[in-house]
Amino acid sequence: MFCRLGMVILCLTFRVSASELSPLDVVGDLGLEVDTYSFLNDDGLYEEIAIHFPAKHLTFVPQGDSLFVARYAPRLQIFDGQDNLVKKIEGLRQYTLPSDISVDDHFVDDITRFQLAPGDYRAILVVEAVDNARVGRTTFSFQVPAHKTGQLFLSDVMFFREKQMLDPNLEMHSFEKNGEILLPAPMRAFDANGSLGFYVSLSEIGQLAHLLTVQVLDRFGHTVYFDERKFPTYREKAYFTENISLRGLIPGGYTLQVQAQADNQVVTTERRFRILGQPVSHSGTFTEQRQKLMQQVLERYSGAEIAAQYEKLSVNARAEFAYGHWLVRQPYFARAYVGPVTGLGQYEMPLSIFRALGHSGTLKKRVDKTFAKRVSLPDTLQIREAREMLKVFLGADDAYAAVANAVLFLEGGFLADGDDRAQQVCKNNPDLSYAFQVLGLAKIGRKDWNGAIRHFERAKELAPNWKSGTLNKALVHFLSGKGGDEEAFVLLREAAQQDSMHPWLHYMIGRIYERQDSLKESAKAYLHQVLVNPLYGRAHFDRGRILFKQGHIDSATVIWRALLEDRPDFRDICISPLLEAYLNTSETGKAQALIAEELRTLSEEARARVEDVSLVASPEEWTAYEALSVEDRPRFVRAFWQKRDPTPATPGNERLVEHYRRVVHALRNFSRDGDAWDRRGDIYIRYGEPAHVSKRGDVRYETDQQVVRVKERLLNMLSPEAKQEIVARATRLRTSTRDVEIESEGAEAVEVHDFESIDFEMNPNRVFFASGSDDVNTYIRGKELFGRDRVGMSDKTIRGLPLYPVNGSEPWEYWIYPDV
Numbered sequence: 014m015f016c017r018l019g020m021v022i023l024c025l026t027f028r029v030s031a032s033e034l035s036p037l038d039v040v041g042d043l044g045l046e047v048d049t050y051s052f053l054n055d056d057g058l059y060e061e062i063a064i065h066f067p068a069k070h071l072t073f074v075p076q077g078d079s080l081f082v083a084r085y086a087p088r089l090q091i092f093d094g095q096d097n098l099v100k101k102i103e104g105l106r107q108y109t110l111p112s113d114i115s116v117d118d119h120f121v122d123d124i125t126r127f128q129l130a131p132g133d134y135r136a137i138l139v140v141e142a143v144d145n146a147r148v149g150r151t152t153f154s155f156q157v158p159a160h161k162t163g164q165l166f167l168s169d170v171m172f173f174r175e176k177q178m179l180d181p182n183l184e185m186h187s188f189e190k191n192g193e194i195l196l197p198a199p200m201r202a203f204d205a206n207g208s209l210g211f212y213v214s215l216s217e218i219g220q221l222a223h224l225l226t227v228q229v230l231d232r233f234g235h236t237v238y239f240d241e242r243k244f245p246t247y248r249e250k251a252y253f254t255e256n257i258s259l260r261g262l263i264p265g266g267y268t269l270q271v272q273a274q275a276d277n278q279v280v281t282t283e284r285r286f287r288i289l290g291q292p293v294s295h296s297g298t299f300t301e302q303r304q305k306l307m308q309q310v311l312e313r314y315s316g317a318e319i320a321a322q323y324e325k326l327s328v329n330a331r332a333e334f335a336y337g338h339w340l341v342r343q344p345y346f347a348r349a350y351v352g353p354v355t356g357l358g359q360y361e362m363p364l365s366i367f368r369a370l371g372h373s374g375t376l377k378k379r380v381d382k383t384f385a386k387r388v389s390l391p392d393t394l395q396i397r398e399a400r401e402m403l404k405v406f407l408g409a410d411d412a413y414a415a416v417a418n419a420v421l422f423l424e425g426g427f428l429a430d431g432d433d434r435a436q437q438v439c440k441n442n443p444d445l446s447y448a449f450q451v452l453g454l455a456k457i458g459r460k461d462w463n464g465a466i467r468h469f470e471r472a473k474e475l476a477p478n479w480k481s482g483t484l485n486k487a488l489v490h491f492l493s494g495k496g497g498d499e500e501a502f503v504l505l506r507e508a509a510q511q512d513s514m515h516p517w518l519h520y521m522i523g524r525i526y527e528r529q530d531s532l533k534e535s536a537k538a539y540l541h542q543v544l545v546n547p548l549y550g551r552a553h554f555d556r557g558r559i560l561f562k563q564g565h566i567d568s569a570t571v572i573w574r575a576l577l578e579d580r581p582d583f584r585d586i587c588i589s590p591l592l593e594a595y596l597n598t599s600e601t602g603k604a605q606a607l608i609a610e611e612l613r614t615l616s617e618e619a620r621a622r623v624e625d626v627s628l629v630a631s632p633e634e635w636t637a638y639e640a641l642s643v644e645d646r647p648r649f650v651r652a653f654w655q656k657r658d659p660t661p662a663t664p665g666n667e668r669l670v671e672h673y674r675r676v677v678h679a680l681r682n683f684s685r686d687g688d689a690w691d692r693r694g695d696i697y698i699r700y701g702e703p704a705h706v707s708k709r710g711d712v713r714y715e716t717d718q719q720v721v722r723v724k725e726r727l728l729n730m731l732s733p734e735a736k737q738e739i740v741a742r743a744t745r746l747r748t749s750t751r752d753v754e755i756e757s758e759g760a761e762a763v764e765v766h767d768f769e770s771i772d773f774e775m776n777p778n779r780v781f782f783a784s785g786s787d788d789v790n791t792y793i794r795g796k797e798l799f800g801r802d803r804v805g806m807s808d809k810t811i812r813g814l815p816l817y818p819v820n821g822s823e824p825w826e827y828w829i830y831p832d833v
Contacts, residue, residue: 036048036199036200036201036202037049037151037153037199038151038153039149039150039151040149040150040151041147041148041149041150042070042147042148042149043066043070043140043141043142043147043148043149044066044067044070044149045064045065045066045140045149045150045151046064046065046066046199046200047062047063047064047065047138047151047153047199048062048063048171048172048197048199048201049061049062049063049136049153049155050062050063050168050169050171051157051158051168051169052168052169052214053160053166053168053214053216053217054216056128057128057160058128058131058157058158058160059126059127059128060126060127060128060129060155060157061124061125061126062089062124062125062126062136062138063122063123063124063197063199064087064121064122064123064124064138064140064199065120065121065122065123065197065198065199065200066120066121066140066149067117067119067120067121068083068108068110068116068119068120068121069116069117069119070142070145070147071083071084071085071108071116071121071142071143071144071145071147072142072143072144072145073110073116074144075112076109078112079111079112079113080109080110080111080112081109081110081111081112081116082107082108082109083107083108083109083142083143083144084105084106084107084108084142084143084144085105085106085108085121085140085141085142085143086103086104086105086106086140086141086143087102087103087104087106087123087125087138087139087140088101088102088103088138088139088140088141089101089102089103089125089136089137089138090136090137090138091129091134091135091136092134092135092136092137093132093133093134094132094133094134096135099129099134100127100129102125102127105143106123108121122188122196122197124187124188124197129157130157131157131158131159131160132156132157133154133155133156134154134155134156134157135152135153135154136152136153136154136155137150137151137152138150138151138152138153162217163217163219164217164278165215165216165217165218165219165273165275165278165279165280166215166216166217166280167213167214167215167216167271167272167273167280167281167282168213168214168215168216168282169213169282169284170211170212170213170269170271170282170283170284171190171195171197171211171212171213172197172198172199172201172203172209172210172211172269172284172286173195173196173197173198173210173211173212174196174197174198174203174210175195175196175210176193176194176195176196176210176254177193177194190212190214190252190254191212191214191252191254193254195210195212195254198210200287201284201285201286201287202286202287202288202289203259203286203287203288203289204259204288204289204290205259205262205263205264205288205289205290206259206260206514207259208256208257208258208259208544208545208547209229209256209257209259209269209286210254210255210256211255211256211257211269211284212252212253212254212255213253213255213271213282214250214251214252214253215250215251215252215253215273216249216250217249218248218249218250218251218275219249219275219276220246220247220248220249220613221246221275221276222243222244222245222246222275223243223244223251223273223274223275224241224242224243224244224273224274224275225241225242225244225251225253225271225272225273226239226240226241226242226271226272226273226274227239227240227241227255227257227269227270227271228240228269228270228271228272229257229262229267229268229269229270230267230268230270231265231266231267231333231337232265232266232267233322233333233334233337233338235334235337235338235340235341235342236340236341236342237262237267237337237340237341238257238262238341239341240257240548242579242580242581242582243581244581245581245584245613245614246613246614247610247611247613247614248610251578252578253579255547255579256547256548257547257548258514258516258545258546258547258548259288260514260516260545260546261340261358262288263288263290263293263333263336263357264287264288264289264290264291264292264293265287265288265292265333266285266286266287267285267286267287267288268283268284268285268286269283269284269285269286270282270283271283293333293356293357294329294356295328295329295331295332295333295355295356295357296354296355296356298354298355298356298413299328299331299332299354299355299356302409303354303406303411303413304328304331306405306406306409306411307323307331307335307351308320308323308324309405310402310405311323311335311338313405314343314402315338315342319338322334323335323338332355332356332357333355333357335351335355336351336352336355336357336358339351343395343398343399343402344395345392345395345396345398345399345421345424346398346399346402346403346417348360348361348363349399349416349417349420349421349424350399350403350406350413350414350417353413353416353417353447354411354413354414359479359480359481360420360447360450360451360481361481362454362481362485362488363424364388364389364517364521365388365389365390365391365424366391366423366424366454367388367492368385368388368389368390368391369391369423369424369425369426370423370426370428370454370457370458371426371428371458372457372458372492373385373386373388375492376388379491379492379494379525380521380524380525380528381524381525381527381528383524384521384524387551391424391425391426393425393426396421396424396425397425399417399421400418400421400422403417403418403421412438412441412442412445412448413445413447415434415437415438415441415448416435416438416445416447416448416451418434419431419432419434419435419438419448419451419452419455420435420451420454422434423435423451423454423455423458428455428458428459431451431454431455431458432452432455432456432458432459435448435451435452435454435455436452436455438451438452439452439468444475445475446471446472446473446474446475446476446479447472447476448472449468449469449471449472449475450468450469450472450479450481450485452468453465453466453467453468453469453472453485453489454485456468457488457489457492460493462489462490462492462493462495465485465489466486466489466490469482469485469486469489470482470486480512481512483507483508483511483512484508484509484511484512484515484518486504486508487501487504487505487507487508488505488508490504490505491504491505502525505518505522505525506522509522513541513545514545514546515545516545516546516549517542517546517549519538519539519541519542519545519552520538520539520542520549520551520552520555522538523535523536523537523538523539523542523552523555523556524555526538527555527559532559532562532563533563535555535559536556536559536560536563539552539553539555539556539559540556543556550576550580550582550583553572553575553576553583554572554573554576554583554586554587556572557569557570557572557573557576557590558590560572561590561594566594566597566598567598569590569594570591570594570595570598570600570603573587573590573591573594574587574591577591585681588607588611588677588681589674589677589678589681591607592604592607592608592670592673592674592677593674595607595670596667596670596671596674599663599665599667600665601663601664601665601666601667601670602664602665604665604670604673604674605665605666605669605670605673608670608673608674608677611673611677615680615688616688618688618689619680619688619689622676622680622688622689622690623673623676623677623680624650626638626650626653626654628695628698628699629672629698629699630653634653637649638650638653654666654668654669654672657669671701672698675697675698675701676698678697679693679694679697679698680694683697693826693828696828700830700833703828703829703830704717704719704720704829704830704831704832705717705720705828705829706826706827706828707813707814707815707826707827708824708825708826708827709819709821709823709824709825709826712813712814713813714812714813715812715813715829717831719831719832720829720831722831723829723831724811724812724816724829727816728810728811728816731816736811738818739811739814739815739816739817739818739819740811740814742818742819742820742821743814743818743819743820743821815827
């Protein structure tokens with residue numbers, strides 16, 4: 014019989030049938046939607062058929078004082094290739110709603126699952142509403158794939174429209190996939206301002222390293238979204254509940270393609286879907302001349318075949334073709350030129366442009382140092398290629414190409430060039446909104462805050478539908494600090510409300526809230542970012558971190574564990590806090606299972622170091638260990654850890670888990686090759702987290718009373734000459750430009766290869782720690798306090814520096830353990 018099941022999977026690994034390529038055709042007045050899926054579990058291959066229709070098409074009758082009940086009857090008949098009836102599933106189903114709830118906003122979701130032998134089948138599905146004449150009917154074909162044990166298997170793609178929706182009519186265990194409640198989207202239609210939700214499972218991995226590739230293809234076969242993930246050797250199965258932001262994609266038909274590879278096995282599944290919205294027509298600026306020039310660019314950079322395909326299309330189709338073709342292949346060109354000139358996309362500031370414009374220090378001050386450090390560098394090679402492509406259009410005096418050229422100079426870090434070009438375009442094209450948008454960005458780089466706002470306002474006047482105007486002005490207020498921090502932050506939040514789907518703004522707001530110690534608001538901002546840009550891994554991780562701080566450790570572990578499973582690039586980041594969380598909640602079993610997984614990902618050499626007890630054993634224990642034969646040593650190690658188990662009556666060994674956590678931390682943080690760590694790893698494994706850490710680039714003064722006592726006791730043991738040498742060497746900044754390489758056409762950057770000591774500096778206003786002690790490779794202009802006058806830099810109280818001589822321009826780090 015039919016049973017409700019909210020999460021549905023589509024197995025397209027070995028075939029692509031008609032039912033999987035397009036939504037099923039349904040006749041009748043029930044508003045019925047149907048989709049089919051195949052998946053694999055421990056009991057073998059299963060087929061699922063999901064149905065979905067509006068509850069308002071049923072007839073509800075009162076039941077008791079507070080309920081309304083409606084009934085419907087699904088009937089499924091399945092025939093084999095010889096037209097023999099092989100399965101029949103039917104029943105009477107009931108849908109219940111509280112009497113005080115409107116039926117208009119509710120839908121009926123139902124599903125049946127069954128097993129069949131491999132082969133081709135035809136199905137007839139009829140759903141009738143009891144007590145009225147409404148009916149939905151569909152006939153469709155589907156295929157049950159053959160599968161051999163040990164063969165890599167990728168399930169069908171199942172699109173879902175919602176997660177974790179509580180509905181009394183749903184039997185929740187039926188709608189569960191990988192611990193989440195997923196409601197299917199049989200029509201495969203999604204809002205352009207939303208995200209594409211899908212589920213897929215990978216089985217029979219055999220603990221091999223595996224690669225997962227996800228692509229979205231437009232109707233021309235162009236990749237408009239691409240994501241590739243490389244997983245290590247540690248698991249048999251993988252489950253992916255994913256969301257992809259649809260921002261930047263135009264309405265129309267697309268195909269989601271998922272491919273998995275393990276060793277020499279490759280499996281692929283794909284399914285079509287639609288992005289809802291009015292068809293987008295090209296703007297009048299995509300003139301015939303620009304169309305011809307675009308054909309030349311396509312032929313030069315993508316080949317004659319692509320150019321010939323483009324030439325045969327209508328004007329609207331050409332615009333769509335060009336935009337989709339370059340969106341992933343050359344995103345700088347697509348974002349800066351193709352989108353604006355065709356009208357299919359507006360230019361939006363990437364977060365990386367702030368770094369390119371020299372505002373890393375501003376982000377450190379206005380947001381936080383970690384956020385600023387993580388802002389990615391621009392891809393200078395792709396920017397250079399995009400500028401080469403633009404030369405085809407620049408030769409025809411294309412104003413849009415000139416603006417795109419200016420913005421690419423800015424994104425590449427060439428402020429002077431970008432500013433000059435933007436001013437020239439504005440002068441020659443005073444009615445072009447895009448030109449004033451880019452000139453406003455240049456003024457941000459110049460810290461001409463009033464000029465930036467003035468140009469953004471002019472751009473908005475020329476193009477009232479420009480979406481980023483309010484946000485750009487709010488960012489100017491925020492970066493400049495004008496009007497006070499709180500007022501600027503209010504403007505930023507208001508801009509975020511107007512652009513609720515922004516790909517990175519909500520995360521930045523979350524970081525600001527966290528800096529203000531507003532953890533509840535910070536968690537909300539991170540959650541919002543996750544919902545609108547689900548692949549923003551840092552937002553996931555930091556949301557878990559905030560929940561951990563708030564004491565919601567179980568919720569934090571769920572987030573980190575999911576991130577660790579789904580995103581291999583976050584595995585190293587998640588492993589240590591996840592182990593710490595398991596220890597805090599006494600879930601040593603989960604911790605040891607995670608450690609076992611992690612050990613499988615390591616090389617033999619690294620695994621041997623992890624299992625080595627020499628760093629924690631006493632001298633007597635280590636002598637006894639080395640005296641044993643190879644066969645007897647494992648028994649000794651088991652006894653060694655059992656003796657250190659703080660809770661021997663429980664199944665897990667917390668001290669062993671903590672040891673593994675420290676070793677994994679050392680491998681991830683104190684190793685260059687992932688196999689061996691430096692001296693810091695030895696210390697960390699034996700003693701754990703130090704009470705105080707200070708290093709070049711992150712100087713921390715001692716504030717804890719016990720730490721200060723240790724530091725002062727050691728300081729008092731040094732001679733005056735030793736103290737003076739420590740201060741003198743640590744505060745020397747190499748500032749000579751004896752051998753330098755001038756970078757960029759505007760000479761904004763100077764790469765220094767050979768510095769002299771500041772002892773030879775002729776300018777007394779040049780400083781020791783000019784703009785941060787980690788600015789080793791930057792030539793500093795400006796005036797600051799003399800280094801030896803800084804608090805903490807006297808030879809009487811040396812704070813934040815080690816008590817041994819180090820050069821200020823070379824890496825150093827010291828730890829303090831007051832209890833050792």
